[in-house]
Amino acid sequence: MAGRRARLAEEVGDGVLLVPSATTKSIEGDYPQDSDFRQDNNFLYLTGLEVPDSWLVLIAAGGQVRAEILFIPEREPAEEMWTGPKPSFQEASKLSGIVDVRAISDFEETAVESLKQDTGVKAIYAPLNPHSRHDPHIQTLLFEGQAEVLDLEPAFARLRQVKDDFEIEMLRRAIEITDGAHLAALRTARPGMYEYELEAVIEYNFRRGGAERVGFPSIVGAGPNSVVLHYDKSRRRMEEGDLVVMDIGAEYSYYSADVTRTIPVSGAFSARQREIYDLVLGAHEAALAAVKPGNTLMDVERAARVYLQEHGAGKCGAKSCNDQFPHGVSHWLGMDVHDVGDYSVKLQPGMVLTVEPGIYLADEGIGVRVEDDVLVTETGYELLSNAPRDPDEIEALMAEAATVSRR
Ligand SMILES: [Mn+2]
Known part of the structure; x- marks a missing residue:
């Protein structure tokens, strides 16, 4: 997975890359069959993780990965009683090879806020598909952010087109x-x-x-x-x-x-x-x-x-x-x-x-x-x-x- 993240940084050059995971579905509202959570392909491609409601933030500079932070939900024992164990920060770190793993609440409170204000960021890249466009964080950055939000899908497409x-x-x-x-x-x-x-x-x-x-x-x-x-x-x-x-x-x-x-x-x-x-x-x-x-x-x-x-x-x-x-x-x-x-x-x-x-x-x-x-x-x-x-x-x-x- 680290190799794939490096190649993505190479494709993009410079910018802050935001990659959302798939979100949790409502068992009663979304008519799932059985194993109906399916991770977002791009997120899985970069992290190997099946956790929902998460974000990967990758900072590329000069075509290299300068920093990478994984934001995932904190474990909730009361909820896990129903849905089974979720990976801890340590486990997620080990599986993905990303050292810096933080709580998703930090992403909401700090990452998006600082990206909204930071004029030093040349470009923000995110996959802009019909689904992600409606994400509230992407919406915030698209309409209130200082930097331009560019589509990351074409870079993913170039990588995923040639299989490893x-x-x-x-x-x-x-x-x-x-x-x-x-x-x-x-x-x-x-x-x-x-x-x-x-x-x-x-x-x-x-x-x-x-x-x-x-x-x-x-x-x-x-x-x-x-x-x-x-x-x-x-x-x-x-x-x-x-x-x-x-x-x-x-x-x-x-x-x-x-x-x-x-x-x-x-x-x-x-x-x-x-x-x-x-x-x-x-x-x-x-x-x-x-x-x-x-x-x-x-x-x-x-x-x-x-x-x-x-x-x-x-x-x-x-x-x-x-x-x-x-x-x-x-x-x-x-x-x-x-x-x-x-x-x-x-x-x-x-x-x-x-x-x-x-x-x-x-x-x-x-x-x-x-x-x-x-x-x-x-x-x-x-x-x-x-x-x-x-x-x-x-x-x-x-x-x-x-x-x-x-x-
Ligand atoms: Mn066919």
């Missing part, structure tokens, strides 16, 4: 769990089952694998729902002949996977479904071949689109296949499923992206998407997700599972 070894390890774990869930779903799916039953199999496997939560609401859409890009209701009874699109991702240690597979509910693709599936898979392979340092996401996108143009003529109904493919091929992946980062930069080792072409024929109730998570390496790429995507392999595995369950 630890981050890649966490992503591998999230993706491995998600691959396992896909395999379990493929072995379980059959006509007559409801989408929510398949979703339950998936999310059971997430939790069983150690995932804290889903990285995003699971998309399990069969038949006519397979063409709805962000379908998350999961209420359909799946019928013989349906394709089911499963766009899912476990979150492990704050890193999310995002892997999509499309399988035939009855265990075999129809000729027409197979035709569309093969096109999507071809576009997927073409896009992957464009993932290498120096290229951009635009190059990856173009490779998929050129493939569909060259191989899809007359296969996607009245429109062209590219017209039936309304979303982008790639997005960044990390602590956010659509992770932070500039979309125009050249790919470099350590970046992680998705590759996810799809074709959606609403008239025929045929939607196909194949999505994998891809790490950019020195020479090209490494596929991080490995759930079966070859249509013959999918059919063989489903046939095998059907035989086993009949015994």
Whole structure:
């Protein structure tokens, strides 16, 4: 974490950096599920701490960390009886590597007050997202402070766009769990089952694998729902002949996977479904071949689109296949499923992206998407997700599972 704080200071140069944690949610007012406190990604990235209602203050000068102070709530035994122990100042210091840990009341009373008045401060940086903009401290500094408050989000985005070894390890774990869930779903799916039953199999496997939560609401859409890009209701009874699109991702240690597979509910693709599936898979392979340092996401996108143009003529109904493919091929992946980062930069080792072409024929109730998570390496790429995507392999595995369950 100290290395990350040093790189942030390097990005910014000079200024006082204020980074808020996530705030405590009301169990009754905010409709949480279970482990519903989720730390702010930027705060976690710099401190490794899951404490709510805290601030990190970092003073950068000449591109170096001159001072860093962590403000966290003091422990309250009466409250901990309900919510469990919170870290002490010593524990927080040890976990984050920040020596100077103080009570959050000091931040409110002294830090903001002195920043409001101190004309010597050249700039104050804070992440200015829709959530943090409404924070009373940020509001005070924005409207009553002497120094200009600048947005820290772009600096975070530049750092988080290139993953360090630890981050890649966490992503591998999230993706491995998600691959396992896909395999379990493929072995379980059959006509007559409801989408929510398949979703339950998936999310059971997430939790069983150690995932804290889903990285995003699971998309399990069969038949006519397979063409709805962000379908998350999961209420359909799946019928013989349906394709089911499963766009899912476990979150492990704050890193999310995002892997999509499309399988035939009855265990075999129809000729027409197979035709569309093969096109999507071809576009997927073409896009992957464009993932290498120096290229951009635009190059990856173009490779998929050129493939569909060259191989899809007359296969996607009245429109062209590219017209039936309304979303982008790639997005960044990390602590956010659509992770932070500039979309125009050249790919470099350590970046992680998705590759996810799809074709959606609403008239025929045929939607196909194949999505994998891809790490950019020195020479090209490494596929991080490995759930079966070859249509013959999918059919063989489903046939095998059907035989086993009949015994
Ligand atoms: Mn995706």
